[in-house]
Amino acid sequence: LAKTTQPISMDSYEGQEVNITCSHNNIATNDYITWYQQFPSQGPRFIIQGYKTKVTNEVASLFIPADRKSSTLSLPRVSLSDTAVYYCLVGDTMNRDDKIIFGKGTRLHILP
Amino acid sequence: DTGVSQDPRHKITKRGQNVTFRCDPISEHNRLYWYRQTLGQGPEFLTYFQNEAQLEKSRLLSDRFSAERPKGSFSTLEIQRTEQGDSAMYLCASSLVPLAYEQYFGPGTRLTVT
Numbered sequence: 607l608a609k610t611t612q613p614i615s616m617d618s619y620e621g622q623e624v625n626i627t628c629s630h631n632n633i634a635t636n637d638y639i640t641w642y643q644q645f646p647s648q649g650p651r652f653i654i655q656g657y658k659t660k661v662t663n664e665v666a667s668l669f670i671p672a673d674r675k676s677s678t679l680s681l682p683r684v685s686l687s688d689t690a691v692y693y694c695l696v697g698d699t700m701n702r703d704d705k706i707i708f709g710k711g712t713r714l715h716i717l718p
Numbered sequence: 719d720t721g722v723s724q725d726p727r728h729k730i731t732k733r734g735q736n737v738t739f740r741c742d743p744i745s746e747h748n749r750l751y752w753y754r755q756t757l758g759q760g761p762e763f764l765t766y767f768q769n770e771a772q773l774e775k776s777r778l779l780s781d782r783f784s785a786e787r788p789k790g791s792f793s794t795l796e797i798q799r800t801e802q803g804d805s806a807m808y809l810c811a812s813s814l815v816p817l818a819y820e821q822y823f824g825p826g827t828r829l830t831v832t
Contacts, residue, residue, distance in 0.1 A: 649823025
């Protein structure tokens with residue numbers, strides 16, 4: 607499993623775009639990059655997954671450069687309700703035997 | 719609501735007592751996971767099932783912990799002779815093989831051992 611490094615915490619203001627970067631220098635060819643969001647007292651929620659370039663859904667965008675050694679989760683125009691912990695995970699999602707290992711994530715705090 | 723339910727949501731027990739938690743996954747999901755989470759940490763993997771087969775157990779899972787998934791549907795996690803260090807949030811998740819990284823989590827069961 608590739609090791610990931612992400613900031614422990616970040617602060618931003620309502621209405622701003624927030625970018626959280628994750629480093630994964632040892633990413634393997636078959637690995638995907640997955641992000642989860644966790645609100646207090648709730649289970650994590652899958653938000654986005656990608657392999658290369660850019661992926662966008664209704665919640666976020668995920669930018670992955672050509673070398674895939676890092677990725678950036680982008681949250682457009684955040685609101686107070688985006689305050690949560692965001693986890694970056696890297697692994698072979700198609701590997702039947704693989705399991706995900708969560709780190710400590712990035713604690714995002716949105717200020718009014 | 720992800721479609722994964724857990725019961726109970728909260729459990730307070732005295733040290734030495736046994737507790738059992740239940741997880742009902744999304745019905746078509748064949749893989750079910752258990753995690754434990756303490757304050758300020760990410761979820762820690764405990765064990766997972768594919769259908770009714772328990773495929774892996776973490777070394778964190780002492781022999782006081784046992785999990786079952788009869789008939790490949792709901793799952794139970796039992797902790798025998800609880801200790802104060804067992805106090806945590808116990809999370810269940812399910813997924814559809816082979817999408818192991820796209821897991822859907824339940825709301826968790828918060829265990830407090832006094």
